[in-house]
Amino acid sequence: MRSRTLLLFIKHDRIMNVTVELFGIPRARAGVAVTTATGANLGDVLADLARRFPDLAETCIDDRSLKPGTMASLAGDRFVTDPDTPLEEGACLLILSADAGG
Amino acid sequence: MREGERAESEERKAMNESVETPSTFGFHGRYLRIDVTTGCAESISLDPQTLRRFLGGSGLGTYLMLREGAARIEPLDAAAPLAFVFSPLVGSPLTTSAKFAVVSRSPLTRRINDSLASSGLAIAGKKTGYDALVIVGRAAEPSILVIDDGRVRLEPAGTLWSQTIPEVESALRERFGNEFKTAVIGPAGERQVHYATISHDRRHAGRGGSGAVLGAKNIKAVAIRGTHRSDWAHPQQLVALAKSISEKSFGPATAKYRELGTASNLLVFNRLHALPTRNFQQGSFEAAAVLSPEQLSATREKARNSCVACTIGCEHIYSLDDPGDESSAGVRLEYENLFALGPLCGIDDADVVLRASRRCDELGIDTISTGGTIAFAMECVERQFLDEPWLRFGDGAALLRAIDLIGNREALGNRLAQGSRHLALDIGHDTIHFAPQVKGLEIPGYEPRALQTMALGFAVGTRGADHNRSGAYEVDFSDDVDRRDVRPEAARLAVETEDRATLIDSLILCKFLRGVFDEFWDEMAEMLHLVTGWDTTADELRATAQRIVNAKKQFNILAGWTPDEDTLPERFLSQALPDDARAALSSDRLAALVRAYNVARDWTGDGYLSSEQTAELELEL
Numbered sequence A: 001m002r003s004r005t006l007l008l009f010i011k012h013d014r015i016m017n018v019t020v021e022l023f024g025i026p027r028a029r030a031g032v033a034v035t036t037a038t039g040a041n042l043g044d045v046l047a048d049l050a051r052r053f054p055d056l057a058e059t060c061i062d063d064r065s066l067k068p069g070t071m072a073s074l075a076g077d078r079f080v081t082d083p084d085t086p087l088e089e090g091a092c093l094l095i096l097s098a099d100a101g102g
Numbered sequence B: 001m002r003e004g005e006r007a008e009s010e011e012r013k014a015m016n017e018s019v020e021t022p023s024t025f026g027f028h029g030r031y032l033r034i035d036v037t038t039g040c041a042e043s044i045s046l047d048p049q050t051l052r053r054f055l056g057g058s059g060l061g062t063y064l065m066l067r068e069g070a071a072r073i074e075p076l077d078a079a080a081p082l083a084f085v086f087s088p089l090v091g092s093p094l095t096t097s098a099k100f101a102v103v104s105r106s107p108l109t110r111r112i113n114d115s116l117a118s119s120g121l122a123i124a125g126k127k128t129g130y131d132a133l134v135i136v137g138r139a140a141e142p143s144i145l146v147i148d149d150g151r152v153r154l155e156p157a158g159t160l161w162s163q164t165i166p167e168v169e170s171a172l173r174e175r176f177g178n179e180f181k182t183a184v185i186g187p188a189g190e191r192q193v194h195y196a197t198i199s200h201d202r203r204h205a206g207r208g209g210s211g212a213v214l215g216a217k218n219i220k221a222v223a224i225r226g227t228h229r230s231d232w233a234h235p236q237q238l239v240a241l242a243k244s245i246s247e248k249s250f251g252p253a254t255a256k257y258r259e260l261g262t263a264s265n266l267l268v269f270n271r272l273h274a275l276p277t278r279n280f281q282q283g284s285f286e287a288a289a290v291l292s293p294e295q296l297s298a299t300r301e302k303a304r305n306s307c308v309a310c311t312i313g314c315e316h317i318y319s320l321d322d323p324g325d326e327s328s329a330g331v332r333l334e335y336e337n338l339f340a341l342g343p344l345c346g347i348d349d350a351d352v353v354l355r356a357s358r359r360c361d362e363l364g365i366d367t368i369s370t371g372g373t374i375a376f377a378m379e380c381v382e383r384q385f386l387d388e389p390w391l392r393f394g395d396g397a398a399l400l401r402a403i404d405l406i407g408n409r410e411a412l413g414n415r416l417a418q419g420s421r422h423l424a425l426d427i428g429h430d431t432i433h434f435a436p437q438v439k440g441l442e443i444p445g446y447e448p449r450a451l452q453t454m455a456l457g458f459a460v461g462t463r464g465a466d467h468n469r470s471g472a473y474e475v476d477f478s479d480d481v482d483r484r485d486v487r488p489e490a491a492r493l494a495v496e497t498e499d500r501a502t503l504i505d506s507l508i509l510c511k512f513l514r515g516v517f518d519e520f521w522d523e524m525a526e527m528l529h530l531v532t533g534w535d536t537t538a539d540e541l542r543a544t545a546q547r548i549v550n551a552k553k554q555f556n557i558l559a560g561w562t563p564d565e566d567t568l569p570e571r572f573l574s575q576a577l578p579d580d581a582r583a584a585l586s587s588d589r590l591a592a593l594v595r596a597y598n599v600a601r602d603w604t605g606d607g608y609l610s611s612e613q614t615a616e617l618e619l620e621l
Helices: A002-013 A024-030 A042-052 A054-060 B004-020 B048-054 B057-068 B120-127 B165-176 B210-216 B235-248 B252-260 B262-271 B293-299 B335-341 B350-363 B367-382 B396-408 B412-416 B419-427 B452-460 B488-507 B511-516 B520-532 B538-558 B570-574 B587-600 B611-620
Strands: A017-022 A034-038 A070-074 A078-080 A092-097 B030-035 B040-045 B082-085 B099-105 B112-118 B132-136 B143-148 B151-156 B181-184 B198-200 B203-205 B219-225 B301-305 B315-318
Touching: A017 A024, A017 A042, A024 A054, A024 A092, A024 B252, A024 B262, A034 A042, A042 A054, A042 A092, A054 B252, A092 B252, A092 B262, B030 B143, B048 B057, B048 B538, B048 B611, B057 B082, B057 B099, B057 B112, B057 B132, B057 B488, B057 B538, B082 B210, B099 B120, B099 B203, B099 B210, B112 B198, B112 B203, B112 B538, B120 B181, B120 B219, B132 B219, B165 B181, B165 B219, B165 B350, B198 B210, B210 B219, B235 B511, B235 B520, B252 B262, B252 B293, B252 B511, B262 B293, B262 B335, B293 B315, B335 B350, B335 B367, B350 B367, B350 B396, B367 B396, B367 B412, B367 B419, B396 B412, B412 B419, B452 B488, B452 B587, B488 B511, B488 B520, B488 B538, B488 B587, B520 B538, B538 B611, B570 B587
Parallel strands: A017 A092, B030 B132, B143 B219
Antiparallel strands: A017 A034, A070 A078, A070 A092, B030 B040, B082 B099, B082 B132, B099 B112, B143 B151, B181 B198, B181 B219, B198 B203, B301 B315
8 A cells, every 4th residue: 555655656746748739829828839848737737838938827827727718628638627637748738718609 | 751651650659658668777668660561660668577587689589579479470471570689788888788689580490590799780779769679571672771769761772782781881871871870681681591691880690591581571771870878777886897897808818809819719629620621521620720810810910890889809800812802801700600611611721711701791691501501512512412513622612603602592502592401301312411400500610529518509509500509618618528428417517508698698798708707697697787776686697598598499389399309410420520539429318418408497308398487488478
């Protein structure tokens, strides 16, 4: 049991390299369509992006979470909001403007 | 004018009678019923209780259609009513409140149809001193219906008949001056194309064919001016609230609409395989980047615009390639016309998409139904069910030719003019299985297999496949569901989005404002309280939304609705998306979702109103 806990701890502390695809306002603010970021979970990756893209942070990121109006999806498969959502090495994170319509 | 003096006299008499009508803050407490056969107009009271229970816009319009018995009248018959409906918030300082609804029975779906549009006509219409203008009858000759501060007259349309919408709008401005606001149909409305629009200031009440209903009445345009203001119960607080909402509307919740416009959905939907392509045969388009607003903005964007009384400014207007083109004043591009006239028809040339959009606006046809019907015909040609070899996916010239044929109802255009369902039934060979429609209304740019809560919203929509009356895609774009494996538990979430849309469409506000509200129902109740003085609560508004949805359903039942209409075409229920195998939706799953939706609405399992709900509505009428 102790070794399993230790393994989990190590896994969550590892720095994952994540591909981030940006769409809509996040893309306009960051000035890039695709970038890479590092972090063990969603909150870490958002914090990394906020450090590197201040304009993106101002509109879209609030500490380790996304501001209202912005959303994140893991490879388009599922939308995620919890900053503690773990990310795998090589994961693809989409960051996009919320609300469709038109 | 024909019958003019008599009409004026009758109307004045009616207006005098209505002086004793109890008024309510935010409303005038009456509607004007205009018979264009006789030229007579009658003022009819609306009691405060009815207004509180149906509000305005879509809600009040549905009530009026039930009261007029429209469900049992053929939509293009002279007797069929068509209503321009205003709302308690119109004319207030609240941002985006200058909106009106056009409500009738749809010639395309034969079900209830409520189309919304914006800007000065809403304000002018309410200033006539009426909460709605209901038009019945058929003018003896093509006419302009003039409503001048509540006085009604008909003028011959003369040479305006057969002219395009921009030509008519320009001519009417010259003829009546800027004080009059106009609602205009194009050649397509005159020829009763089943998805013809009504345009005001180039914004269209677009879906479901209200332009054909007006055309069937021989009315080319309605010109409106008024001076009657309605009072607000708490003006100072209302102004303060309006200021606060306007300030929020400059923030991040609306940045997408302001900076990029709705067309920015294109790349997101493409990435999620939710972008309908080549008549829903694929969920992504290889040339999406070329058509994206990100790309177009780099070389084309000319201007941004907004409706009257709007602080968002979502309209993005792009120039055409040929600067020497005298009509290259720019084309407004939204996601829906971009998707429908681009990927859905396999078109990868942005200039063609812009020209096709402009031509639809000139002729007065709904871009979604136009693109959907043409894309369906293209697939029929490809599969050799239709012998029109010139009509091929990806052929821009063919797309533009088909649009003109539809607007003029010439050759193949006459068959396309009744929509994809009608064309499929005409062609046979089970082509109905891939006609992209629900209840006859072409499906907007949301691939149902990739967005399955939206699939439910489309299936149960009272006006057919519709992204404006159901916001169920919001559920798909959340962590509440797996969008490609949606379970019946999501039905309640779909109901919530539909109820919100219903309330917004009845107050009326722009849905692009919805992101600025933290406590939607409470804030709507406060807004309505400040305008009307009613002690409205969030719970009351939830019940109101449900009542309005019930009323729409009741209309459809009276018009012949049966439970088997609440589904999607066979293609969506038997084939996974070729470019995303996980995007698969079975008929069993959709049936379970529909049933859960019906239960969540307190309807019977197969979608009929309960006896209590029916009795309540009958009591209202």
